[in-house]
Amino acid sequence: MRATLGLPVLLLLVALLIVASFMLGAVPIPLAEILKIGQADFAHSFTLYQYRLPRAVLAVLVGGMMALAGALVQGVIRNPLASPDVLGISNGAGLLAVCFITLFPQSSAGAIPLVALLGSAMAALLLWLLVGRYPSETRLALTGVALAAFFAACIDFVMLLNPQEINTALLWLTGSLWGRNWVQVQLLLPWLLLVPVALLLVKPLNLLALDEQNARSMGVNVPLVRFAALALAVCLSGAGVAVCGPVGFLGLIAPHVTRRLLGSRHQLLLPGSFLVGAILLLFADLVGRVIDPPIEIPAGIVTAILGAPYFLWLLFRIK
Amino acid sequence: MQNTKSLSSYPALLAGLTLLLALLFWWSLFSWSAMNISARDALDAVFNHEAGNIAQTIVRELRLPRALVAIVVGCAMAAAGAVMQGLTLNPLASPSVLGINAGAALGMALVTTLGLWQGAFSTSVAAVIGAALAWLIVMSLGSWKAGGQSSRLVLAGIAVSALCMALTKALVILHENQAVAVLSWLAGGFVEARWPLFGKLWPVAVPALLFTLAFAPTLNLLSLGDENASHLGVVIWAVRLLGSALVLVLVGWTISLVGAIGFVGLIVPHVARKLTGYDYRRNMPVAMLMGACLVLLADIVSRAIAFPTEVPAGAILALFGTPVFIYLVRSRI
Amino acid sequence: MFLFLNFRKILTIVVLAVIASYSAAATVQDSKGEFTIDYEPQRIVVLEFSFVDALAAVGISPVGIADDKDKDRILPQVRDIIGDWTSVGTRSQPSLEVIASLNPDLIIADISRHEAVYEDLQKIAPTLILPSRRETYEENLQAAVVVGTAIGKQEELEARLAQHRQKMNEYAAQLPGHARVQFGVARDDLLSLHSENAYAGGVLKTLGFENPKVSEEGAAYVSTGLEQLLAINADYLIFGYYSNPSIVHKWHAEPLWSLLKAVQDDHVYEVNANTWSRARGMMAAETMAQDLVRIFAEH
Numbered sequence: 001m002r003a004t005l006g007l008p009v010l011l012l013l014v015a016l017l018i019v020a021s022f023m024l025g026a027v028p029i030p031l032a033e034i035l036k037i038g039q040a041d042f043a044h045s046f047t048l049y050q051y052r053l054p055r056a057v058l059a060v061l062v063g064g065m066m067a068l069a070g071a072l073v074q075g076v077i078r079n080p081l082a083s084p085d086v087l088g089i090s091n092g093a094g095l096l097a098v099c100f101i102t103l104f105p106q107s108s109a110g111a112i113p114l115v116a117l118l119g120s121a122m123a124a125l126l127l128w129l130l131v132g133r134y135p136s137e138t139r140l141a142l143t144g145v146a147l148a149a150f151f152a153a154c155i156d157f158v159m160l161l162n163p164q165e166i167n168t169a170l171l172w173l174t175g176s177l178w179g180r181n182w183v184q185v186q187l188l189l190p191w192l193l194l195v196p197v198a199l200l201l202v203k204p205l206n207l208l209a210l211d212e213q214n215a216r217s218m219g220v221n222v223p224l225v226r227f228a229a230l231a232l233a234v235c236l237s238g239a240g241v242a243v244c245g246p247v248g249f250l251g252l253i254a255p256h257v258t259r260r261l262l263g264s265r266h267q268l269l270l271p272g273s274f275l276v277g278a279i280l281l282l283f284a285d286l287v288g289r290v291i292d293p294p295i296e297i298p299a300g301i302v303t304a305i306l307g308a309p310y311f312l313w314l315l316f317r318i319k
Numbered sequence: 320m321q322n323t324k325s326l327s328s329y330p331a332l333l334a335g336l337t338l339l340l341a342l343l344f345w346w347s348l349f350s351w352s353a354m355n356i357s358a359r360d361a362l363d364a365v366f367n368h369e370a371g372n373i374a375q376t377i378v379r380e381l382r383l384p385r386a387l388v389a390i391v392v393g394c395a396m397a398a399a400g401a402v403m404q405g406l407t408l409n410p411l412a413s414p415s416v417l418g419i420n421a422g423a424a425l426g427m428a429l430v431t432t433l434g435l436w437q438g439a440f441s442t443s444v445a446a447v448i449g450a451a452l453a454w455l456i457v458m459s460l461g462s463w464k465a466g467g468q469s470s471r472l473v474l475a476g477i478a479v480s481a482l483c484m485a486l487t488k489a490l491v492i493l494h495e496n497q498a499v500a501v502l503s504w505l506a507g508g509f510v511e512a513r514w515p516l517f518g519k520l521w522p523v524a525v526p527a528l529l530f531t532l533a534f535a536p537t538l539n540l541l542s543l544g545d546e547n548a549s550h551l552g553v554v555i556w557a558v559r560l561l562g563s564a565l566v567l568v569l570v571g572w573t574i575s576l577v578g579a580i581g582f583v584g585l586i587v588p589h590v591a592r593k594l595t596g597y598d599y600r601r602n603m604p605v606a607m608l609m610g611a612c613l614v615l616l617a618d619i620v621s622r623a624i625a626f627p628t629e630v631p632a633g634a635i636l637a638l639f640g641t642p643v644f645i646y647l648v649r650s651r652i
Numbered sequence: 653m654f655l656f657l658n659f660r661k662i663l664t665i666v667v668l669a670v671i672a673s674y675s676a677a678a679t680v681q682d683s684k685g686e687f688t689i690d691y692e693p694q695r696i697v698v699l700e701f702s703f704v705d706a707l708a709a710v711g712i713s714p715v716g717i718a719d720d721k722d723k724d725r726i727l728p729q730v731r732d733i734i735g736d737w738t739s740v741g742t743r744s745q746p747s748l749e750v751i752a753s754l755n756p757d758l759i760i761a762d763i764s765r766h767e768a769v770y771e772d773l774q775k776i777a778p779t780l781i782l783p784s785r786r787e788t789y790e791e792n793l794q795a796a797v798v799v800g801t802a803i804g805k806q807e808e809l810e811a812r813l814a815q816h817r818q819k820m821n822e823y824a825a826q827l828p829g830h831a832r833v834q835f836g837v838a839r840d841d842l843l844s845l846h847s848e849n850a851y852a853g854g855v856l857k858t859l860g861f862e863n864p865k866v867s868e869e870g871a872a873y874v875s876t877g878l879e880q881l882l883a884i885n886a887d888y889l890i891f892g893y894y895s896n897p898s899i900v901h902k903w904h905a906e907p908l909w910s911l912l913k914a915v916q917d918d919h920v921y922e923v924n925a926n927t928w929s930r931a932r933g934m935m936a937a938e939t940m941a942q943d944l945v946r947i948f949a950e951h
Contacts, residue, residue: 026741027753046752050775081478130649138470142411142648145477150641157638159502160630163844163875170502171744174492178745179769248485294741294750295721301492304485311482315460315475353883373882373911380908381879503842503875510877511841511899513906627868627880 006262010275017282026293060278062240067277069237070251075205083252084237087144090246091151092123102162113242120238175247175300191239202266249307336608351622388512390611395569397610400584405538413585417476421483422453423574432494447571507578507633535599582640683763692804693758700762700784705933706796708733710805718746789854816934823941829860834886838898889914892925
């Protein structure tokens with residue numbers, strides 16, 4: 001039942017949340033109004049086409065990609081606490097973005113996604129150089145953690161030296177969908193092609209999850225699978241972070257929720273994580289928009305507050 | 320052979336570190352001031368104070384308590400790190416890595432931003448409670464034993480730390496509308512360390528530090544392994560409880576007064592062990608002295624780096640401490 | 653409706669509308685280049701406080717303001733002129749859907765805060781984007797003229813500007829001048845001094861005061877401890893408090909505080925932090941000048 005019903009139910013939830021995010025916000029639009037879409041007397045064309053729709057699409061893409069990246073990382077590091085954040089990817093992106101914002105305060109904000117993407121690539125490269133070609137899982141995770149801490153320290157340092165630029169930087173660092181539109185959707189679309197590529201790893205990941213020795217004897221090229229999964233995770237989460245900033249706990253929690261709902265076979269886990277991530281970010285953005293309108297609370301804060309208790313519970317369950 | 324060598328040089332090492340600390344202390348009294356303070360002023364202010372002299376008053380009222388606070392904090396953080404490494408037998412154990420710093424910060428953030436409870440020592444107590452909860456969670460997830468489980472402990476610590484930091488940041492961002500206040504709130508430093516602050520710090524920190532020195536032989540027994548230690552009459556659970564309490568008081572109290580000062584507790588015990596060996600009775604005093612030197616130096620750098628404005632010393636320590644963390648991960652795991 | 657209007661009234665309306673549309677055709681330079689508008693905007697949304705001040709200076713009421721959801725952040729005298737408005741959220745992240753729901757025909761945005769959403773704002777209404785945050789006093793006046801021109805009130809605004817300069821001169825004449833006056837904003841654990849390159853510093857200079865040098869690189873705002881404050885040692889210290897008690901209140905008890913020249917001469921004053929630090933504009937500057945005149949009259 002799980003296998004057959006799980007994904008459609010999640011899809012339905014995504015659809016429902018999208019409709020809800022069309023209707024709710026600082027200016028509620030009744031469903032009857034939304035159904036007039038395309039008609040001449042449709043009064044909310046900006047709010048819907050240019051604001052809520054691109055945001056919803058972005059929430060689905062970014063949430064999904066970050067969660068998928070988390071599932072891939074947990075699949076190869078086989079540590080339930082692993083996530084792209086743990087590898088230092090988000091903080092690497094954040095560091096370069098913050099440097100850019102403080103060094104070139106007059107430059108266009110549109111360049112931040114590219115800089116951030118470069119930052120996550122840099123972080124991944126540095127991690128690769130530090131751990132060598134055949135790292136043990138623990139060494140990879142711990143080095144990633146240490147790198148993340150280093151990047152975080154650098155971010156704080158740069159911002160403290162340039163107090164005037166902090167506002168802009170911190171806005172980005174909390175992870176928010178505010179001010180994002182179709183331009184960012186276009187930026188993300190090419191990276192979406194990596195999602196089907198990730199699905200190619202389903203079988204080796206399933207084998208790897210059972211036992212490394214066993215997987216090897218079944219003909220799985222373990223280092224190659226590990227490299228491919230991590231590289232995919234870096235690209236997916238790097239692209240997501242580039243657009244929205246680091247969204248806390250998303251990549252960590254979504255795969256766990258999915259595992260609980262759909263089991264841990266990767267053919268369900270990977271697409272399921274994508275959908276759960278989409279649901280979480282859609283929900284976080286919606287909550288942030290309706291809780292105290294017209295003030296918008298960054299989605300990253302909402303995911304942190306929602307995700308933290310779950311994470312804590314998770315920690316105890318893992319033990 | 321190494322043992323005999325370190326035996327003969329141990330008093331010299333202690334003396335050298337004390338001298339270094341004294342010099343740094345003197346330097347910190349007059350260096351990098353927006354006012355013109357001479358090295359002589361610094362000495363006069365301490366030994367031969369002339370009322371009404373602005374430079375000397377600055378030394379007496381700002382620099383002296385600030386340097387003393389930095390020294391006590393450095394000792395406390397280094398001692399806390401050494402005790403944690405002794406208790407968990409884990410080379411990466413330290414207040415920042417195992418989530419204690421972040422737990423203390425979260426406790427303070429809850430009390431100050433939500434205004435839950437106000438009183439003379441409310442933030443200090445909240446910090447100690449926050450640190451205790453974080454420690455409890457981390458230790459119930461990880462394990463006290465060394466070996467294959469050690470990375471699990473560190474990952475649990477990092478996870479709890481990330482959790483607490485995310486919540487703290489969210490609380491402060493929702494509370495403050497000016498981002499710079501958020502950051503300066505989260506980064507520890509000594510800019511506002513005056514006599515009243517020192518007056519709150521030492522009555523708790525100094526007895527705890529003395530107690531830590533007395534605790535060193537017990538840590539030695541613990542490093543023999545649980546079984547051997549209990550054969551020698553050590554009540555393991557009591558030692559762990561006592562050691563944990565010591566760490567929490569040292570770290571929580573310090574953080575509530577000066578903010579998070581990270582990575583001293585990670586780095587310094589390692590260097591101290593390298594210099595003096597594994598005997599805690601010998602490396603604990605060295606670690607304390609080195610911690611004091613390091614934090615005092617960081618405070619001097621914090622004034623120099625963007626002179627005449629200041630950068631929190633905690634941010635500087637994190638910046639230089641994290642590469643050492645990376646190095647330790649690479650060499651120990 | 654039209655049945656109740658006679659022909660002359662209709663004619664008057666048509667003529668007025670034609671005149672208005674001609675006189676309102678305006679082209680100005682904003683931060684993104686040339687900005688042209690061929691009508692007199694009626695529904696204006698502003699995303700920074702300085703632009704509200706400029707609109708109020710010529711008696712125009714915006715329909716929406718990014719007021720951080722706190723109406724008190726707009727100066728009382730500005731509020732008296734512009735009446736009520738709809739909040740469109742924070743200045744850093746205004747809610748675009750609320751802006752769109754107001755059906756504005758002009759949006760005035762800040763290049764430093766809103767450049768990232770400039771394109772989106774353009775889709776809602778023509779958007780005039782100008783410097784506001786981190787602007788100096790003179791830049792603020794220039795931006796006000798641009799705003800005035802864009803809304804077809806160039807003459808009125810220039811007249812108001814001339815009046816403003818004259819007022820400031822009158823205030824300056826009532827003030828001693830030449831004293832070294834330092835303004836700073838204090839929060840719980842942070843004191844930020846505003847230098848000559850900050851808005852408040854420019855106002856102080858216009859009123860004939862000297863700005864002490866607080867930064868080598870000419871930074872506009874400098875976080876400061878008691879030690880640096882002693883080194884600056886201004887004749888007059890003026891503080892706005894975002895929180896009370898603030899860090900400055902904590903310093904009151906310290907021996908070094910009493911060594912400050914301003915403290916010894918009893919020259920430390922409190923002003924409204926919102927007016928001095930956030931508002932920015934002709935009315936804000938005049939209020940600041942009045943504060944100073946009152947302060948100096950009392951001593």
